[in-house]
Amino acid sequence: MYLDLWGLVGGLVHWLMVDIVGTILDWLHLYALADWLGSPGVLQIVTILVVALIILIVGMLVSITLIWQERKMLGRFMDRVGTQVGPFGLFQNFADAFKVLVKEYIVPNAADRLIYPLAPILIIGVSMAMFVTIPYSQGFYMSDSDLSVILTLAMFGVIPFAVLLGGWASNNKYTLIGGMRAAAQTCAYEVPLLLSVASVVVLTGSLSLNDVVAYQQENVWMVVPLIIGFLVFIISMISEIERVPFDLPEAEAELVEGWGTEYGGMRFGLIMMSEYARAFVGSSLVALLFLGGWAGPTFGIIPEGLWFLLKMFLVFTIFIWARAALPRVRTDQILHICWKRLLPLAAINLFIAVFFKTMGWF
C-alpha cells in the first residue's frame, strides 16, 4: 500500500483551480483569467510547486525527528534523560529553533562581505535539494529520475566547496583549518563511497533509486552479497556527513566549533539543520541501496513508507551508537583509513560484484 503523491496533489490542484476558483471567477465574469488558471501548463507548475513543498516539509520534519532521536539516545547512552520539553521531549528542538531565530545577526569585522552570507545559503540549499531524489515509497517521491543515485552523490560533492568557502570567508584560523579538514576528508571519502555504490549499480543494472529498490524486492537485499560494500558505505557516509568518529572539521577540543565558529544566530541553526538533513539523506541512501528500501511485509494495510522510515531510523541509530562509543580519529590517521583500508576494500567489493554478475548468481 502506498500513497500516490503526484496523482493526489494533481487531483487536488485541479479541483481547487478549476472547480472552485474557476467557478468563482466565472461568476465574476473574469472568463480569461479563469481559462488561464485552468490551462494545463499553469496546473502543472502549481502541482510541481505543491509537491516540492510537501517533500520539503516531510524532509524537514524527518530531520527534526532525527535531531530529537540523537539527543534522546545520546542522553540515554550517557545515563541522563535528554530533551524534556513536551511529550517525550519532542518540542525541545522547536524551542531551540525559536531561540536561534530571534538571535542577533552578527558579521565579523574581517569577514568577506560577499562570501560569508553566501556559504550557509549554498550549504542549506544543496542539503535541501537532496530531498528531491529520495523516494519514500513507490508513489511518494518528488523525482523519478533515471540518474537519481548519481544526482544525490553529485550534490554531496558540492558540500566541501561550500564548507571551504565558508571557513575561508569567516577569516579566522580555526574556521580555515576546519574548512580545510572538511574539504580534504569529504573529497577523499567520496572515492570509496562512489566505488561501493558502483558495485550496487553493477548488480542491479540501474542508476534509478526506484529501480534499485524494485530489483531488491524481487531478488535479494544488496547487503547479503555486498556485505563489504555495505560496511565501507556506512563508514564513508559517516565521514561524509562529518559525524563523530570522523568529526575532525568541528573537533570541539581543538577548533572551537570548526568551520562554523563565526556563524551565529539563524545561520548556525541552518548549518546544524543542514547537517541533519544530510544525515537523513545519507541514512536513507544506506536503506535504499543496501537494505531493500521500502521492501517488507505490508499485509495490505501497512504503508510502504513506514518500512522505509523504520530502516532509515535504524541506520541512524547505528550512527548515534558510533558517536556514543568511539573516540575521534586523529588527523594523520583519517586519510590512512580512507586510502589504505577503505579504498582496497571497496575495490575488492567491486570485483565481488562483477564476479557475481558474470556468474549470474544475483
Add this chain to the structure above:
Amino acid sequence: MAVVWSIEWDVAVFFILAAIMIIGAIAVIWSKEIVRSVMWLTMVFVGVGAIYVLLGSEYLGIIQILVYVGAVSVLMLFGIMLTKRRLLGGDRYE
C-alpha cells in the same frame, strides 16, 4: 503586418543561463580576491552543467557538476590556500 515577438521557453532559459555565465566569466577576471574568482568560476561551471541538462544530456550535466564543482574548484581552492599568500587584507603572511 505587425511583428509578433514570441520566444520559446527553452531559448529564454538558455539566454538567462548564458547571461549568468557571461557575468560570472567577467567577474572571474574583475575580482581582486582570488578566492572570489574561484567562486565565480564555479558559477560558470554550474551554468555549463545546466546547459547540458537543457540540451537533453542529463548524465553529462550531472558529471560536470560532480567533477568540476565537486573536485576541480576544491582543488583550486586548496592550491590557493596552501601556497604562501596574504590572508584577506592582512599584512602578515599566513
